[in-house]
Amino acid sequence: MPPLLSRPLDALIASDPGLSRLRMGLAGACCVAANLAAEALLGTALHLEPAALLPTMILGAVIAMIGSNALARPMARESLRAALFFPVAMGVGLVVGTLVGDSLWLSHLVFVLVMFGAVYVRRFGLDFFFYGFLLWMGFFFSLFLRPTPGQLPHLMLAVVVGTAVVTLLCTTVFRPHPRRTLARVFRSMVARRSRLLRLMASRLRAQSQRERDRLTRRVFDERALFDEMVLMSDGWAANARALPVGWSAETVRRSLLEGQLSLDLVGWASLHLMEAPPRVRSLAARALVHLADGDAESARRVAALLERMMAREGAPGQDPAADGAMDAGRLRREVRSLVRGIDELVRRPADPHLPPDLERNAEFTPAAALTGLGMLPGPPSVAKDVRARGARWNPVVRAQATTRQAVQVAIAGALAILAGTLISDSRYYWAVIAAFVVFTGTGTRMDSFGKSLNRVIGTVLGLVVGIALAALTAGHPMIELAVILISVFCGFYLIRISYAYMMLFVTILVAQLYGILGLFSDALLLLRLAETVAGAGIGVLVALLFAPVSTRDTVARAEREVAASIGDLMEGTALALREPGPGAQHEVDALLLATIGARRRLALAAAPLTRYHLTEHRPRRVRRRLTVVATSVSIARTVTSRVMARAASGDAVRPTDPSDQVEPVDPPRVDPRVADACDAVAALARDVADEERVAEASAAVGAAPAPDEGPQDSRAAHGSHAARTSRTWEDETLEQLSMLARSLREIGHPAAR
Incomplete structure (x- = not known):
C-alpha cells in the first residue's frame, strides 16, 4: 500500500487498539436499531397506542446503549450472567418511581436515595456498576415518562425484550474474539x-x-x-x-x-x-x-x-572545535x-510466528488486569486507595471510595434538584443527570472538573449542531432515526478520546428525539444547557469542597508506586544474576511490566496537571517530572534487559563469600559489581518510595557514592580518551545504573515535589 494511503490507515488503527472503539460504536448503533425494531413489533403485537408505544421504544433504546457497553465480553457465560439482573435493576427503578411519582417531595427524596444506592453498589464489581446505573435510569424514566401502575406490565415486558435482544447480539455478532x-x-x-x-x-x-x-x-x-x-x-x-x-x-x-x-x-x-x-x-x-x-x-x-x-x-562534516559537537x-x-x-x-515480524512453546505457566498474572470489557483500568483505579482531604470529624474522609462518592452524589443530587427546580419545574432532571455523571468514571477532583467542563462544552456544541440539524430533518422520521443511530455510533466511538464528543452527539440525539415526539424547540435545548451548567457546577463544587481526593496526593502516591516497582525490579534482577534458573527470566519480565504499569497509572493521575487551567499554572514542571520518571523506567528496562540477556548466555555471578562458593564458574563474565549496584539502586528506590523517609533519604543519597563509584579500577589510570575507548560491558551497565540512581534522587528530592 502506498504511504499516501498507509499512513492515514496506520493513524486510524494506532488510535484504536484492537479496534475496540469501532466495535463499541457499531455495537451501540446496531443494538439500538435492533431494539427499536423489536419494541415496535412488541407494541404492534400488544396493540399499543402510539402514546404508549414511544415509551417502550425509548426504554429499549436505553437498554441497548447500556447493554452494548456492558455485555460485549469475551466470555458469553459472563455476559449471560450479567444480563439476568438487567430487568431486575431497571424494573426496581421503574416500580419505585411509578409508586412515588405523584408526591413531589417524596419523589425528590427517593431520587437522592436512589443516586446514593446506585453509586454505593459499585463496590461489588463491574456488573454492579451497570446495575446501579440501570436502577438510576429506571427511576429517572419513571419521572420522565410518568407511567401509571397499569402501564408497568408492558414496560417491564419491553425491558425484558430489550435485554434479550441486546444480549443475543453481544454474545454472538459483537462478542470480542x-x-x-x-x-x-x-x-x-x-x-x-x-x-x-x-x-x-x-x-x-x-x-x-x-x-x-x-x-x-x-x-x-x-x-x-x-x-x-x-x-x-x-x-x-x-x-x-x-x-x-x-x-x-x-x-x-x-x-x-x-x-x-x-x-x-x-x-x-x-x-x-x-x-x-x-x-x-x-x-x-x-x-x-x-x-x-x-x-x-x-x-x-x-x-x-x-x-x-x-x-x-x-x-563527516563535523567541526571538532564546534560547541557541543559529538x-x-x-x-x-x-x-x-x-x-x-x-x-x-x-x-521482528509484525505478526508473531514462533515455534511452539511447551513451557506454560499456569500461574501467569498480567501486569495490568483488564476490565470485564477487555480494556485497561481508567483513572478511578489509581485514586481509589488515596485518602480524601477533610476535617478529622468527617467519617466520609476515611470511608471507601464508593461510599465517599455515594455521599457526594447524594449531596450534589439534592442541591441539583433544588437548583434545577428553580430553573424549570418539569425539566430539573437534566441538572440531576449532570451532577450524577460528575462522579462516574472519575477519581480525583480534577477529573471531576474536567468531565464537567467537557460535558458543558459538548452540550454547547451539540446545541448549535442539533438546532441546525433539527431544522433540516423536521418532518422526516426516517432521516431523524438515521441521525439518532449515527449519533449513537459517533458518541460511543469517540467517548474514549474525549467526553465532550459524547455529549455533542447526545445533545444532537436529544434534539432529534424531541423532533420525533413533536416537542422540539430552540428554547427547550437552551433550557437543557442551563440545567446542564447548573448540575455540572454543583457536582464540581461538591467534588472540590466535600471530602475531595487531591490530584496531587494521587500523583505523589503513584510516583511512590513507580519507585517501589523500580526497587522490586532491580532487586529481582540482582537475584536472577546470583541465583539463575529457568524461572528467573519470567519473574523479571513480570516485574518489568509491573513497573511499566505503575508508570502508566502515574500518567493517568497526572494528566489533568499537564495543561494550563484555573487551578494549575505549572504544567511544564509537571511534564518535566513525568519525563524524569519515564526516563527512570526506560533506563531500568534497558539495564534489566541487557543484564538478563547477558546472564541467559550461560554467564553467572561469582559468589563474593567464599563460604557460599560450591562450584565456581570459570570465568565469571558478569561482574559481581553489577548485582551489587542493582541492590544499591533497589535500596535507593525503596527509600524514595517511603513516604515518611523521603526527605531523609534524599539528603542521605545525595552524599552517598553512586552505584558505580566503588574501588577504582584500571580506568582511573588511563587518560579520558582511553577510558572512553576501553569501556567494557560492565562499565556501560554500571554507568546506566548510576544514571538511574541520579533520576531516582531527583524524583525523591522534596524540592522537586
Whole structure:
C-alpha cells in the first residue's frame, strides 16, 4: 500500500487498539436499531397506542446503549450472567418511581436515595456498576415518562425484550474474539511503532531547537501510548484462548518486552544523534522512514551505508572545535546503537510466528488486569486507595471510595434538584443527570472538573449542531432515526478520546428525539444547557469542597508506586544474576511490566496537571517530572534487559563469600559489581518510595557514592580518551545504573515535589 494511503490507515488503527472503539460504536448503533425494531413489533403485537408505544421504544433504546457497553465480553457465560439482573435493576427503578411519582417531595427524596444506592453498589464489581446505573435510569424514566401502575406490565415486558435482544447480539455478532482481538492489538502496536519512528525521523531533520523540543514531547506521548498497548496485550495474554497457536503467555510477554527494548534502543540513539552532522542525521532519518513504511530492505541498506560511512570517514562534516559537537568515538557508538536497533526491529515480524512453546505457566498474572470489557483500568483505579482531604470529624474522609462518592452524589443530587427546580419545574432532571455523571468514571477532583467542563462544552456544541440539524430533518422520521443511530455510533466511538464528543452527539440525539415526539424547540435545548451548567457546577463544587481526593496526593502516591516497582525490579534482577534458573527470566519480565504499569497509572493521575487551567499554572514542571520518571523506567528496562540477556548466555555471578562458593564458574563474565549496584539502586528506590523517609533519604543519597563509584579500577589510570575507548560491558551497565540512581534522587528530592 502506498504511504499516501498507509499512513492515514496506520493513524486510524494506532488510535484504536484492537479496534475496540469501532466495535463499541457499531455495537451501540446496531443494538439500538435492533431494539427499536423489536419494541415496535412488541407494541404492534400488544396493540399499543402510539402514546404508549414511544415509551417502550425509548426504554429499549436505553437498554441497548447500556447493554452494548456492558455485555460485549469475551466470555458469553459472563455476559449471560450479567444480563439476568438487567430487568431486575431497571424494573426496581421503574416500580419505585411509578409508586412515588405523584408526591413531589417524596419523589425528590427517593431520587437522592436512589443516586446514593446506585453509586454505593459499585463496590461489588463491574456488573454492579451497570446495575446501579440501570436502577438510576429506571427511576429517572419513571419521572420522565410518568407511567401509571397499569402501564408497568408492558414496560417491564419491553425491558425484558430489550435485554434479550441486546444480549443475543453481544454474545454472538459483537462478542470480542480473544485471539482476533489480540492480533488486532498487535497490528495497532505496529502502526503505533510506525508513527513513532516517523516522529523520530522528523526530529532528526528538525532545524530549530524549538521544533526539536516539540517533536521530543510528541515522541514521549507516543511512547506512552505504545506502552499502553503492550500492557493491553499482556492482559489479553492471560486468556488462554487469545494466545497465538503454539505460544504461551510468557512467550508473548517476552516478545513484547524485546520489541520495547529495540524501540528504546532506536529512540535513545536518535535522540543523541540530534547533535550529529547533517549528513548523518539525514541518513538516519531516511532509514527510520523506510522502516516505518515497512520497507525493511531499504532500511537495512541505508543503515549499512551509514555504518560504512562512519567506519570510513569518522564524523563527516563535523567541526571538532564546534560547541557541543559529538566526538568521533561517541558518534560511532550512537550510530552502531541505531543500526543495531533498526536491525532488531527489521527482524521482528509484525505478526508473531514462533515455534511452539511447551513451557506454560499456569500461574501467569498480567501486569495490568483488564476490565470485564477487555480494556485497561481508567483513572478511578489509581485514586481509589488515596485518602480524601477533610476535617478529622468527617467519617466520609476515611470511608471507601464508593461510599465517599455515594455521599457526594447524594449531596450534589439534592442541591441539583433544588437548583434545577428553580430553573424549570418539569425539566430539573437534566441538572440531576449532570451532577450524577460528575462522579462516574472519575477519581480525583480534577477529573471531576474536567468531565464537567467537557460535558458543558459538548452540550454547547451539540446545541448549535442539533438546532441546525433539527431544522433540516423536521418532518422526516426516517432521516431523524438515521441521525439518532449515527449519533449513537459517533458518541460511543469517540467517548474514549474525549467526553465532550459524547455529549455533542447526545445533545444532537436529544434534539432529534424531541423532533420525533413533536416537542422540539430552540428554547427547550437552551433550557437543557442551563440545567446542564447548573448540575455540572454543583457536582464540581461538591467534588472540590466535600471530602475531595487531591490530584496531587494521587500523583505523589503513584510516583511512590513507580519507585517501589523500580526497587522490586532491580532487586529481582540482582537475584536472577546470583541465583539463575529457568524461572528467573519470567519473574523479571513480570516485574518489568509491573513497573511499566505503575508508570502508566502515574500518567493517568497526572494528566489533568499537564495543561494550563484555573487551578494549575505549572504544567511544564509537571511534564518535566513525568519525563524524569519515564526516563527512570526506560533506563531500568534497558539495564534489566541487557543484564538478563547477558546472564541467559550461560554467564553467572561469582559468589563474593567464599563460604557460599560450591562450584565456581570459570570465568565469571558478569561482574559481581553489577548485582551489587542493582541492590544499591533497589535500596535507593525503596527509600524514595517511603513516604515518611523521603526527605531523609534524599539528603542521605545525595552524599552517598553512586552505584558505580566503588574501588577504582584500571580506568582511573588511563587518560579520558582511553577510558572512553576501553569501556567494557560492565562499565556501560554500571554507568546506566548510576544514571538511574541520579533520576531516582531527583524524583525523591522534596524540592522537586
